[in-house]
Amino acid sequence: MSMTPLTATAGRLTSEGEPLNYLNNGHGLKSWLLTKDHKRIALLYLFSVSFFFIIGGIFALLIRINLLSPEGLFNPDTYNRIFTAHGIIMVFLFLVPAVPAVLGNFLLPIMIGAKDLAFPKINLLSWYCYVVAGIFLTVALIAGGIDTGWTFYTPYSTSYSNSNVLLAGVGIFIAGFSSILTGINFIVTVHTMRAPGMTWFRLPLFIWAHYATALVIMLGTPVLAITLSLMALERVAHVGIFDPAMGGDPVLFQHMFWFYSHPAVYIMVLPAMGVVSELIANLARKNIFGYKFVAMSSLAIAVFGFLVWGHHLFVSTQSIYLGIIFSFLSYAVAIPSAIKVFNWTATLFKGSISYDTPMIYGLGFIGLFLIGGMTGLFVAALGIDVHVTDTYFVIAHFHYVMVGGSLMGFLGGMHLWWGKITGRMYPEYWARAAMVIQFVGFNLTFFPQFILGYLGMPRRYAAYPPEFQVLHVLSTAGATILGLGMLITIIYFIWSLKNGERAPANPWGASGLEWRTSSPPPTENFLETPVVTWEAYEFAPIETMDVLGYPGDPGKPSQPVPAEHGTED
Amino acid sequence: MALIETETAPERIELHAEHHPHLAHHFESMEQQREAGTLGMWWFLLTEIMFFGGMFLAYTVYRHIYFDAFAAGSNVLSIWWGTFNTAVLIASSLTMALAVFHAQMGNSRKVVRFLLFTIILGTIFLRVKYIEYSDKFEEHVFPAGDFRWPIEHEANRPNNVGDMLLMLIGAEPLNSSPQGPEHAFSVKVTTKYAEKGPYYGVGGQVPEEVQDPGFGGHVRMYFWLYFAMTGFHALHMIIGIGLLLMLAWQARKGKFSREYHSYIELTGLYWHFVDIVWIFLFPLLYLVDRHL
Numbered sequence: 001m002s003m004t005p006l007t008a009t010a011g012r013l014t015s016e017g018e019p020l021n022y023l024n025n026g027h028g029l030k031s032w033l034l035t036k037d038h039k040r041i042a043l044l045y046l047f048s049v050s051f052f053f054i055i056g057g058i059f060a061l062l063i064r065i066n067l068l069s070p071e072g073l074f075n076p077d078t079y080n081r082i083f084t085a086h087g088i089i090m091v092f093l094f095l096v097p098a099v100p101a102v103l104g105n106f107l108l109p110i111m112i113g114a115k116d117l118a119f120p121k122i123n124l125l126s127w128y129c130y131v132v133a134g135i136f137l138t139v140a141l142i143a144g145g146i147d148t149g150w151t152f153y154t155p156y157s158t159s160y161s162n163s164n165v166l167l168a169g170v171g172i173f174i175a176g177f178s179s180i181l182t183g184i185n186f187i188v189t190v191h192t193m194r195a196p197g198m199t200w201f202r203l204p205l206f207i208w209a210h211y212a213t214a215l216v217i218m219l220g221t222p223v224l225a226i227t228l229s230l231m232a233l234e235r236v237a238h239v240g241i242f243d244p245a246m247g248g249d250p251v252l253f254q255h256m257f258w259f260y261s262h263p264a265v266y267i268m269v270l271p272a273m274g275v276v277s278e279l280i281a282n283l284a285r286k287n288i289f290g291y292k293f294v295a296m297s298s299l300a301i302a303v304f305g306f307l308v309w310g311h312h313l314f315v316s317t318q319s320i321y322l323g324i325i326f327s328f329l330s331y332a333v334a335i336p337s338a339i340k341v342f343n344w345t346a347t348l349f350k351g352s353i354s355y356d357t358p359m360i361y362g363l364g365f366i367g368l369f370l371i372g373g374m375t376g377l378f379v380a381a382l383g384i385d386v387h388v389t390d391t392y393f394v395i396a397h398f399h400y401v402m403v404g405g406s407l408m409g410f411l412g413g414m415h416l417w418w419g420k421i422t423g424r425m426y427p428e429y430w431a432r433a434a435m436v437i438q439f440v441g442f443n444l445t446f447f448p449q450f451i452l453g454y455l456g457m458p459r460r461y462a463a464y465p466p467e468f469q470v471l472h473v474l475s476t477a478g479a480t481i482l483g484l485g486m487l488i489t490i491i492y493f494i495w496s497l498k499n500g501e502r503a504p505a506n507p508w509g510a511s512g513l514e515w516r517t518s519s520p521p522p523t524e525n526f527l528e529t530p531v532v533t534w535e536a537y538e539f540a541p542i543e544t545m546d547v548l549g550y551p552g553d554p555g556k557p558s559q560p561v562p563a564e565h566g567t568e569d
Numbered sequence: 570m571a572l573i574e575t576e577t578a579p580e581r582i583e584l585h586a587e588h589h590p591h592l593a594h595h596f597e598s599m600e601q602q603r604e605a606g607t608l609g610m611w612w613f614l615l616t617e618i619m620f621f622g623g624m625f626l627a628y629t630v631y632r633h634i635y636f637d638a639f640a641a642g643s644n645v646l647s648i649w650w651g652t653f654n655t656a657v658l659i660a661s662s663l664t665m666a667l668a669v670f671h672a673q674m675g676n677s678r679k680v681v682r683f684l685l686f687t688i689i690l691g692t693i694f695l696r697v698k699y700i701e702y703s704d705k706f707e708e709h710v711f712p713a714g715d716f717r718w719p720i721e722h723e724a725n726r727p728n729n730v731g732d733m734l735l736m737l738i739g740a741e742p743l744n745s746s747p748q749g750p751e752h753a754f755s756v757k758v759t760t761k762y763a764e765k766g767p768y769y770g771v772g773g774q775v776p777e778e779v780q781d782p783g784f785g786g787h788v789r790m791y792f793w794l795y796f797a798m799t800g801f802h803a804l805h806m807i808i809g810i811g812l813l814l815m816l817a818w819q820a821r822k823g824k825f826s827r828e829y830h831s832y833i834e835l836t837g838l839y840w841h842f843v844d845i846v847w848i849f850l851f852p853l854l855y856l857v858d859r860h861l
């Protein structure tokens with residue numbers, strides 16, 4: 001039996017007699033701002049990413065408030081700036097970095113048994129790039145905003161827009177550096193720093209997903225960088241290759257933009273898929289059904305993801321034959337995505353399922369991603385797409401994928417590893433309540449938008465015919481509920497930092513390496529380099545574990561045993 | 570239990586006897602540290618390929634649809650300067666490779682020497698680029714300035730090695746090319762490439778309100794790509810020279826040894842990459858429709 005418990009870190013102590021961990025190893029602002037510890041950098045990212053998530057969320061609520069009445073509350077110009085701010089912040093400052101830079105940063109080295117990422121200084125630099133990008137974008141917003149939409153289509157953005165396109169372009173360029181640096185770190189770390197015995201097919205699926213994400217980041221982000229550079233130069237110098245008045249082709253911009261921005265969807269959702277594999281496996285206490293298929297499907301998604309950008313150009317004068325090919329390839333991406341969904345579902349079969357918060361986030365992900373993915377097939381079909389292009393149908397579709405996918409994955413992961421990261425458990429009752437509220441609120445926000453879009457409500461319009469009002473009001477009500485759910489989560493997370501139960505090393509009885517070190521882990525992650533002798537997701541029956549103890553937590557069997565034993569009494 | 574016993578885990582060669590002072594705390598061995606650095610640099614270069622790739626794509630598209638204008642623009646570049654700079658960069662790749670070789674041999678003095686050679690050659694390249702850019706400003710073909718086509722007043726173009734060497738140090742060339750519109754190279758170039766109709770969009774129709782930028786406008790687009798591509802390349806050269814200066818300084822102070830010289834190797838990879846970009850830029854920008 002390879003369930004032999006590894007060292008539960010009973011290591012060095014602080015001067016106050018507490019066990020030394022990455023949180024109390026060094027105090028003061030400087031020890032955080034100049035840290036090279038991947039776990040501390042992950043926390044820096046967590047703060048900054050959450051900050052911008054809240055800002056982006058406020059802009060989302062402003063959008064919904066505007067659409068309460070058919071005439072619109074704000075004037076159209078202001079409204080343009082509001083939805084652009086929402087889009088840019090959520091895409092570039094939240095969704096792209098959220099899972100990889102926070103959870104990936106924290107967990108990737110621990111999960112493969114390394115002491116840190118391969119390039120700790122570059123990791124810190126990546127966070128500073130993020131901060132500088134955030135400053136640029138904030139200044140752009142405060143100085144009057146951007147009105148092009150997050151897509152910066154030319155020639156509007158280069159020749160006509162009277163807003164801070166340039167500042168935003170520079171900000172996004174720098175944010176791109178931040179993701180590239182993270183991507184390089186992930187790939188090199190996985191290749192060169194796995195602990196003895198940690199073979200490729202013993203890697204947690206979280207790692208496979210992050211590896212695939214890093215591939216997409218590396219190949220896609222530079223193209224966005226050059227596209228935005230050319231756009232910015234074109235705007236400054238009034239010369240250009242994207243402006244038809246100068247013989248240029250705006251559709252070329254769209255090709256180059258979507259060459260990054262479609263794969264960017266996978267930068268947002270692949271890591272969340274990795275999280276979901278962990279949630280499902282650990283809380284159903286079963287190896288993921290078809291582990292290798294799920295691992296390979298991540299790579300397949302990364303590869304296919306680069307071949308489908310043209311589905312954003314079905315109505316942009318792109319050749320119809322090209323359209324047919326892009327449509328076919330877009331359908332092909334559904335295969336690896338479906339492999340994941342089917343395999344997660346199959347994993348649940350005969351698992352010992354716990355309905356603790358991480359699991360219900362996992363289930364929420366599957367449900368919402370299913371709807372998001374299936375409606376993706378609608379918009380990938382050439383004929384239907386002509387009808388629904390640039391309508392709320394598309395908006396609803398990608399919010400189901402990004403919010404329903406990435407955000408659910410991010411929050412599910414935050415709950416699964418909250419104890420590991422902070423050393424405290426979150427309150428189970430409130431967490432479940434918040435999840436259900438978010439789920440209801442989310443569906444109420446975006447399901448009506450499918451109908452709105454199908455009926456012909458165009459995206460980015462500040463006003464609409466009165467017959468759409470009921471659906472818009474429902475959507476706004478849903479957004480309010482969703483916002484409330486998010487607020488609850490933020491509050492109890494902060495509350496739990498002081499008042500939460502102390503987290504044991506392995507609260508879920510899981511088998512991964514990150515559960516075999518203390519919560520929170522010591523600065524070097526493990527007191528001695530672990531040697532891996534078990535396969536991924538090797539779970540002993542819970543009864544056995546009660547006797548033998550959890551890996552990483554010997555002697556203290558079934559601490560707060562998740563599933564059956566309920567939570568707050 | 571282990572199903573995949575055949576898989577080999579990454580090897581860890583532990584050298585407890587000597588813990589190298591340059592071994593970072595999170596690596597197990599110098600070998601692992603070196604491998605990580607090299608892999609990281611290769612991946613970084615891959616992102617660079619994608620970055621330049623965007624411009625190569627734009628170049629390909631517009632060279633295809635405005636071929637005559639691109640040929641006309643290309644023909645007013647100085648093929649002498651372009652060839653000279655190509656030779657300079659290839660030579661700098663040789664000196665860089667020699668610097669890496671001597672670093673592997675642990676031969677610090679020669680490392681410094683060859684790094685300096687590389688720096689000098691890189692600087693010569695930039696000096697030539699500066700001359701070429703100033704000429705284009707003078708000829709009013711800088712696309713963001715007062716662009717005029719055809720060229721009215723032509724800058725000096727070298728047509729032998731002696732002239733180039735003189736111009737490099739800022740002196741007047743001995744046999745400067747004829748001046749004035751009647752002799753202007755660009756006029757000949759323009760008559761050679763008869764104008765073609767404008768072209769809009771891949772498969773699209775010409776919108777009526779869009780005015781025709783004309784042949785000159787398309788040449789302007791060529792120069793826009795010329796400046797963007799060579800400009801980003803020159804920026805990479807400047808960064809490379811900065812890195813080499815730093816390394817030369819450190820090598821002089823004896824930081825590198827047989828065991829520890831990966832920064833020199835990595836910078837070498839970067840330098841060769843920047844050279845290779847030029848190897849593509851030179852024919853694409855200088856040699857469009859040129860025949861001997």
Ligand SMILES: [Cu+2]
Nearest residue numbers: 262309311312
């Ligand atoms: Cu897409």
